[in-house]
Amino acid sequence: MNIHFIAIGGSAMHNLAIALNQKGYQISGSDDTIHNPSKSRLEKYGLLPKEFGWFPEKISSELDVIILGMHAKKDNPELLRAQELGLKIYSYPEFLYEQSKDKTRVVIGGSHGKTTITSMILHVLNYHEKEVDYMVGAQLEGFETMVHLTEENEFIVLEGDEYLSSPIDMRPKFHLYKPNIALLSGIAWDHINVFPTFENYVEQFRIFTDSLIKGGIMVYNEEDEIVKDVVESSENHFKKNTYKTPEHFIKNGITFLETPEGDLPLEIFGNHNLQNLAGAKWICQHMGIDEDDFYEAVASFKGASKRLEKIAESKSTVFFKDFAHSPSKVEATTNAVKEQYSERTVFACLELHTYSSLNAEFLAEYKGALDKADKAVVFYSPHAVKIKQLEEVTAQQIANSFERDDLIIYTNPQEFKDFLFRQNLENTAVVLMSSGNYGGLDFEEVKGLV
Incomplete structure (x- = not known):
């Protein structure tokens, strides 16, 4: 498959390009500017455009798919050419769904904690050598890329961002994934340039909750009243698991989690991170990791990049x-x-x-x-x-x-x-x-x- 990325230099976009390249697809791309670390990483895989700018002549009927990044504008010359030729144009969340239609999709949503919870889950799965596909919004220790796609893995873990999908697809990204298993961590008004009122912002999480596959599983933070209302007022039929801040104490500058196996020293701290851990535990259990194995692995989790x-x-x-x-x-x-x-x-x-x-x-x-x-x-x-x-x-x-x-x-x-x-x-x-x-x-x- 020949795939061209319009705005290949974005954080998520360049990682998706690398993941698809590793999967064996033919990848090309354009951008008007690309900064590090995207630039050096694209260069490493031979995917860095030879020159910056937009080149409509790169767009031909030989391309199977265009993936359009949020950085591009509606009047982008390459986009206009692709539309003229009638090529199939995806946003990256839309394409991730296409790549995972036959998998069990686990989507982590919420105004805060998404990256940390997704990172915790991937850390635990990696510790126990359980292979999954994934997309996460930060570079993780022990992981080469922020996106990994295969044909064979049963699960895909997706960080579910509520921001818009592309310049021509104004749906929030997490509306496109149709999760089998979902998590909602918390809701606090953000992105006011897109969601001008708090009610409008909350509505996006209601739509996400209703997008859960019937009979699926929703894990949610019962200490967040807005999340609780969104999930419990939904008429969608799914199983519910709640979580809250687990019992813990701080001694000599170290946070200890109280577990059935004894007090567990953690690398992370803060009530919000302990809530994140409780949510991640539920998700990992639904993916086949029992409680003891979760605690063993999470003790060495140091946090996602740039998150405390x-x-x-x-x-x-x-x-x-x-x-x-x-x-x-x-x-x-x-x-x-x-x-x-x-x-x-x-x-x-x-x-x-x-x-x-x-x-x-x-x-x-x-x-x-x-x-x-x-x-x-x-x-x-x-x-x-x-x-x-x-x-x-x-x-x-x-x-x-x-x-x-x-x-x-x-x-x-x-x-x-x-x-x-x-x-x-x-x-x-x-x-x-x-x-x-x-x-x-x-x-x-x-x-x-x-």
Whole structure:
């Protein structure tokens, strides 16, 4: 099969291209720019386009399939040519479904925790040498790619993102997978550029719940009232398994899980991660991993990349990097670090970087999100606000939103870096929360502060 990727450089897109290449398909692709790690990984597999840009002449009737990435626009020259020729055009979630129609599809959904839960499941299955197909939104230790597809594996585990599928397919990705087994971790308003009201956002999870194959299994977090309502009010017929925060305690900076076999020390911490673990356990049990085997494997799980990832540590200082940017994630991460390091100063640095977080109306959702931090800094770039064509936000608006009088706010990358580098970090836990890089902060350089 000859497959051409329009916008091959995206995180999910380039991983799918590599997975299909490994499956024996003929792969080509285009993009107007490709950054690392996508660039070097595509190069490694001989899939990097010879030059950047869009080339309609690459599109011919010899292609069996076009896979269209979210980065492309509706008027993309290659897309227009493919439409003109009547070629079959898929979004990547739509194509993943095509690849898994005959498999048992396990889909992990929710506003937060998706990547971590999917990663936990894959870690446990890998530990016990159980082969499955998968798609996950982070690079995992011990896994070559973020997407793996075969003909023979019985299960496929999919991270179910609620964002849109492609420029010409405005359905949320997780509506396309039709799960046999599903999980819902939590619902907290996000992606307001696509879902302008909270009710509209919640509705996407109702549609996802109703898309579960009749007689399938839904695993859900009973401590999230919105999730509970979405699942329990559904008229779809499926089996229900609930989970909640398991019994645990913290001793000498280590979280121990209370299990029937005794107290289990974990590499991860925080109530949100313990909830994630409880959900992952149910899913693994439905995939043939018993409870004891799950605990044995999960003890060595260190977390998904950029999800409360420890990047440096000394006797008196520890640095974490976290992808948290939405209000619920920021609050959960900050609270987790404070609970784990209750005897230390917790220094939280948050970059407001996404469309939602830089929206003046949405800022109010951050109320109290940084309350558990002993010292809190927010960085945002007025330039990023302009690029996203948003109404300008002021430092005062941000301060008012968080309702924290001692909140420190920076808009200049160098000034933020200078501030960070002159702090006394003795007996401190630092958490850097961002889906960006604070205007060019070198994290390798940051490690030198420890």
